[in-house]
Amino acid sequence: NAGVTQTPKFRILKIGQSMTLQCTQDMNHNYMYWYRQDPGMGLKLIYYSVGAGITDKGEVPNGYNVSRSTTEDFPLRLELAAPSQTSVYFCASSYSALVEAFFGQGTRLTVV
């Protein structure tokens, strides 16, 4: 019963490098989300998806890209890492618009 799985758990990037944060869920959920959490702040929505092939921007999408080729996977791509992207990233999924979201354990990213 894995739920929402995020990899890696920790990563240090140099400025200008790129990376992909992986997120997969085994609950057959249609809706998936990426949030970032900065110290002293609540989580902010980066991107979301309501199904395979459908993605849309959230509150803070700049510097990120996503894709949703399957129901299970929702990777988040950072193309040119910047110090401002140092954060903890959470992936979440939900069965429908009326059911609460389940969160992964998070990926702690540091850009130096």
Add this chain to the structure above:
Amino acid sequence: AQSVTQLGSHVSVSEGALVLLRCNYSSSVPPYLFWYVQYPNQGLQLLLKYTTGATLVKGINGFEAEFKKSETSFHLTKPSAHMSDAAEYFCAVDTGFQKLVFGTGTRLLVSP
């Protein structure tokens, strides 16, 4: 735009004392409201939610919250704090499709 405000970034209580964490919301439509808990280095776990119907909502671990439309509030309470309740608590409002807007969080400290 919908938003939530959590009063108090830190709340300290003694074990056995009443826990009260405050959340006020702003919404032009009937809100769906949530309380999530985050333990250190963990993802978010749903405590309880309000959608429609009964305004007093009971959640896990003995927590409950009351939706008060006249006060635009959704405060979280627990009659008797336990050491294991020490965590960060987030209030959130659903802006549609389970896209959540979070408050800045309240860290609950429980002393023996």
